[in-house]
Amino acid sequence: MNAKILAGCALAAMLTNAAALAAAPEGTAPETRLYGAPDQPNISGIWFPVNIQRPAPNGRGTGFGSLAPLWGIGDPPLKGAYLKLFQKYTAAADAGKPYADTASECKALGVPRVLFGPDPMEIIETPGQITMIQETGHEVRRIYTDGRKQPDDPDPWFDGHNIGHWEGKTLVVDVVGLRADTAMDAAETPHSDALHVTERWTLKDPNDIEVDAVADDPKAFTHPWKAKYLWQRGDADYEMLEDVCEDNNRNITNPDGTQSTILGK
């Protein structure tokens, strides 16, 4: 096949994809995609979080168990030093002086807090990898689906090491190697470096994903903690926005670890 024919094929493929994308009505999956096995659900595209949230136990944010009242999931099962830490954070928040965390410092939300959004996420399926790009802070997760194993002694990362595989219509993601300084949720619920998260991403219909997450942390939790997150396919014409968190972050961290808001900037 010469270069001209190749170019023609590529152009034809581009036109086919462009036509399919242009024809897709709002909120529906494009009929074609560049990658991904035909027998697997198509989760490529833009997804909007469904911001169903409950007050955290301390009433100042979104708890990890975001649908707790419906699913009967209780308050964070913290124990020992981690429970004391959470109580310290709660008391400070109640006094109007919340502690800083990796989100307020514009570092990253980290897994599992990033499952909540609150801004859109782009999922890109490529051979052997599913990439999730959060609009919030350009946070990127690379979920390897090529059969590799988790590293024996992973370096701790904000979003950990992500290994995925498909079980029918469900993408199962195993996450280890998570940093201990991220919070589980906006309530700043702490966890340890032993946190192990398992996520089940199920395409309920072409436009709705449910994520059932289980967080196990033998150092910090008395028992595994469950949560559910919902994402809906975004409008077909939605373009991901630039989001540089350091651009106008007015939440500074004080020497004592609490955060203050800069005014009049």
Place this chain on the structure above:
Amino acid sequence: MSHKLGSAAILTIGLAASAGGAQAHHSFAMFDLAHTATLTGTVTEWQWTNPHSWLELTVTKPGGAPTQYSFESRSIYLLMRAHVHRKTLYPGQVVTVTYNPLRDGENGGSLVSATAQDGTPLISAPPRPGAGRPPGGPPPAAP
């Protein structure tokens, strides 16, 4: 679709939500979410930025000196979904804002709404979380 019905059922159960709406970037504990205050002033700057947009407002109370107030608004995405854009507010514009005040008494807070002097709503209170798919369509044209 059972899933849609499920979502609706969740709503009717009425999960309470933080007044600040979706908050990923930082705790809202520095704001008094139980109280809403009102002020009228002149826009000095509308910072169309992430992780939050900010409104700088000059407020002159009767007999007082001009005072600068800072109001934190939502992320660009959340504002766009509410049909707010970077030219919705502009320097020199007189607006009335409602906000959850800073608990430390400093001049500012978490912006709830902004209204033009002719009564036109510029920024409306955030929808309750769980309101489902955000309103579609492009934001209105810039003035």
